[in-house]
Every structure is written in structure tokens, then in C-alpha cells.
Amino acid sequence: MFTDKQLQEATALRHTLHQHPELKYQETQTAKRVAERLRALGYRVTEGIATTGVLAELDTGREGPVIAFRADMDALPIHEANTFGHRSQHEGLMHACGHDGHTATLLLAAEAIMEGRDELCGHLKLIFQPAEEGGNGADAMIKAGVLDTPRVEAIFGYHNRPGFPEGQLFVKPGPAMGGNDTFKVTIEGVSGHAAMPHLAVDPIYVGASLVQQLQGLVARHKSPLESGVITVAAFHAGDAANVIPGSAELLVNIRSDRPSSREALAGKLEQVTKGVCDAHGARFQLEHLHQIPPLANDPDWSERVLAIASEYAVSDDIQQLDYMPTMGAEDFAFYLQKVPGCFFFVGNGESAYLHNEHYDFNDRILPVAGGMFVALARGLLARR
Structure with missing residues (x-):
């Protein structure tokens, strides 16, 4: 689904993002990099949404569904303890939750999707969101209208999960992440x-x-x-x-x-x-x-995500969970309150856990996570 060059470029970009973390609603340089890349790929790009959000759109010009994919961009106020070459260059700030990887994932998928645009119909929105970490950035993006004009019919996003096998793709239908008050x-x-x-x-x-x-x-x-x-x-x-x-x-x-x-x-x-x-x-x-709010996946869309993952052989390990994988909160829940969809997970392997000073996103899961977005685009927007 991706060439070696595309994966190498996505990894290099992920490392750059990791070196330059920015806190909620301060993701100016991250947003600039994202917007420049999306414009170069041929998307129609709107910047400055809900302060630092970016929306990229692909209108195929053919009648069909309107779907959206989302990635988050913000980092955390954590001092990084890692010593590898791409460690944070901003003391006291760190991508300790993998949002650098989520952003790189969606940009990787965006390239493959654009390459196959002639086989697609409908309308695709790529939402690069600020302030997932305690800033309710999803709610701000919704209020700014990213789900409207045209109205999104289904939305999808993902999170990497340390402690689950590397590259395992899994979905929990119904309640999947905790609400946070x-x-x-x-x-x-x-x-x-x-x-x-x-x-x-x-x-x-x-x-x-x-x-x-x-x-x-x-x-x-x-x-x-x-x-x-x-x-x-x-x-x-x-x-x-x-x-x-x-x-x-x-x-x-x-x-x-x-x-x-x-x-x-x-x-x-x-x-x-x-x-x-x-x-x-x-x-x-x-x-x-x-x-x-609690994050609850639409059961029908969860089933469809799993079916598309299998159809396109996105991963060698595709699972449906019958238990909540975490009580951690995720503001993607705001999107799912407005439109149906599914928030899936990809195992990060045996890495340090999220929000830990030793955490790092596993670059080897980029083909699985990015491949799921590409498969969803091809499966749901296939030209009729």
C-alpha cells in the first residue's frame, strides 16, 4: 500500500514533529508543516480553525458519501527522558501520547489516497485537530464547522496503544474509552x-x-x-x-x-x-x-471497519474486543456525539505507557495505521 520511500519520509516527518512539540492551541509550526504538505499533495486546505486546526478536503466531483478522518497534533508539558536522536528539543515539552505519530499517519494516508483519487467518489475531509490534551479541541473544531458544508456522514480516528502487540488492529464496539469529568x-x-x-x-x-x-x-x-x-x-x-x-x-x-x-x-x-x-x-x-463525554463506537460502523481491515489485509492481527481497553478519555467522543463512526486502536508494542517520560511512538506501526485510513477511503468511497 505504501512504498519504502513513503514510509521513510513519514518516519522522518514523525521524528521532526517529535523534536518540536507544541502544547494545546499553540501548534503553530506543526499546523504549518501539515498544511504545506497537504497543499503539495493537492488538497484544498483551510488553516487557523479553532486557533490552530487544519482542514484538508478532497472533493472528487462525483456523487458519493462524505466521510472524515481525524488526527491530533498537540504535545504535553512533560520533560522527555529519552536520549535518542529525535528527542524533544523543547525542554519541558514532549510528544508523550503519540500525536506526532497520529499526524504523520494521516499525512502518509493522505498521499496514498490522493494518488488513487480517480477511483473514488464523494467527499473526504482530513481534520488535524489541536488541543486534544485537556483543551477539548474536538469540540472547538466542531463548533467551527468542520463537520458541515458538506455534512460529514461518518468519521474515523485512531490511537496507538502501548502494551498491545505491535501492529495489532483492534476495535471495541460500543463504549470504548472513558468520559472524563x-x-x-x-x-x-x-x-x-x-x-x-x-x-x-x-x-x-x-x-x-x-x-x-x-x-x-x-x-x-x-x-x-x-x-x-x-x-x-x-x-x-x-x-x-x-x-x-x-x-x-x-x-x-x-x-x-x-x-x-x-x-x-x-x-x-x-x-x-x-x-x-x-x-x-x-x-x-x-x-x-x-x-x-464517554467515547462510544457505533456498532455497525465498528463491524464495517473490521470488515474493511480484513478485506484490505491491513494487519495480520485484527481483533474485536469485548472489553474496554482503557478508561482514559479521548475527545474524539465529541465527534461521535454528532455523527456515527469508529475510533480504532493499533498496538504500539511493549513501549513505555502513554504520558510517560520514556514513551515513544513506534514507527513500525505506520503502515498498519495509515493503511487503515487508506482502506476506509477506498472501501467507503469506491467509485460507483
């Missing part, structure tokens, strides 16, 4: 002397009680047949040994696999917090900092 809980008590707790309202004690009660939501309110987890990721209060502080601040992260599990967890956070605080005479403030 992050809250800041501020508990207002009454400060006092550590020797006289009865004259104070101790926010540390109240906060500790809340931590325990929140786990009851997972154990006794969420169905055991659904997935979800609550993590209190930060707890800040006080700075003196003989003083009961007046307030405490907690950061609560909630993961859920579907709307019903989200309602059982995030939906009851305020109720439980109020109950705990009322019981001890404290007050509270609840701030919803960030939200990504």
Missing part, C-alpha cells in the same frame, strides 16, 4: 486551635469523610456491569501543625463508560458533597473544570 471542591469550615476542635469546623476531617463517601458511589450506585472510577487527585489544606485551617480544596476526577454510569458518579457528586458538609456544619463550592 474534573471538579474542584472547596470546603469552607471554621478555623481554630488544634487543641480545641470543638470550637472549629475542620475542613480536613470533612474532606477526608468526603473522599471515603465518594467511593461508595462506585461501589453502590454504579452498576457492576458498567465501568467507572473516582479519583481524588489533590487535597490541599493548612500549613501549620497547631491550626485547624478554614478551608480545604480537593480535585476530583471521575471516569465513566456511558451516560448512565456518568450520572451515577458525576451526577451525584454535588448531592454527596452537600450531605457530608451539612452533617458537619461546613459549606462548599463545586466547580466543574473539565468534561469529555
